[in-house]
Amino acid sequence: MATYTVRQGDCLSSIGKKFGLKWQAIYDHPDNADFKQKRPNPNIIYPGDELFIPDIEEKVETGAPENRHRFRVWEQTAKLRLRLQMNGYPRKNEPFKLEIANTEPIEGMTDGDGMLETTIPVNTKKAKLIVGKSSDEFMLNTSHLDPIDEISGIQARLNNLGFDRGPVDDKFGPITKRAVKAFQRKFELTVDGNPGPITQKKLKRIYSTEE
Template sequence: MAGTTHEVKPGECIATIAAQYGVPWKTVWEAPENAALRKTRKDPNVLAPGDKVTVPKAKPRQSPIETGKAHRFVIHRERIKVHLRLTANREPLKDEPYRIEFGEHEIEGKTSGEGMLEAEVPSDQKDLVLTLPRRQQTYTLVLGDIDPIDTIRGAQTRLHNLGLYRGELDGELGDETTAAIEFFQRIQKLGVTGKYDAATQKALAEFYGF
């Protein structure tokens, strides 16, 4: 299957890459040429900068029309589901009112008893604005901008989203990152070493959700 080789940039995932080329994300992810990538990354939403993705050529669609008349075509943008779990002090925010804004669109609702919310957005959407009106809090969520769990930036991003790390997402195991890892190890009752070892990676993936 001929296609284009795309080098992953920070903040990209399979859905956003597929949208750039006008190809369904499942077509890209399930392409035989991406078998090694699937084995390494396992999750189409979590890629690392520098990963190589083969994007199959989009198949042209034929639509018969009558000449001499005006015609209207509706282009449907592929959509993806965004799942979020909201917590405060590591406890789920139950029945929390929220508002999600993207472009000119807006979604309102309440979280579940487990603090979960789900939204369906266009696959080429880069970011969302999440507002919790009762708490008067607003967050900008950058979609796809999370690295694999076995990378330092992957740890930093997850710990940041959990409120345990406030430093730069630079991929460096500096003092702030080490301190955040130690704190996470302590609350998870792991050996407090500050090292981002396999046991810590597994615990963080389970706690975070992926």
């Protein structure tokens, strides 16, 4: 048994992989009840959060020694969801290829609103995205997502949904305010640039990992 302090870039799945556990075994453990109440969405945790890590429970399988047995290696995945735009317009129905180290390339098409949705290995930190017939290339940082009530969490979601805020720096300045206004305008909210409760609620709803 151990206590683990969440670091920037962690998610429950990556922490579980580190300790050889499914993330549910950590999140649902009784000793993490306070953490679960604090972070009701398991997809959103924050650096500095503390988690109790239970011991791995051994499981014994029995079978006849003369028979052949097949075991499947369990691999955790995470969801990647992005909204792609060019000059303010969605890059709809365009082919994409996602290149991740030590993994076969993932290929697909964006939908009618420019959304890209796929699954990736849970320990993915960076990926190269190639979009369209022109093969435009983008480097993605897929390692973390801060809570919605943190400026960094708002910035990351805006970026991932195509409302370009630039680097996530946890500072609310004119660039972030402009991105918030663009989001509010798109989803018919009051356009004031203030990422208050109503805007945060809409941002959470649009960002599918939090539904």
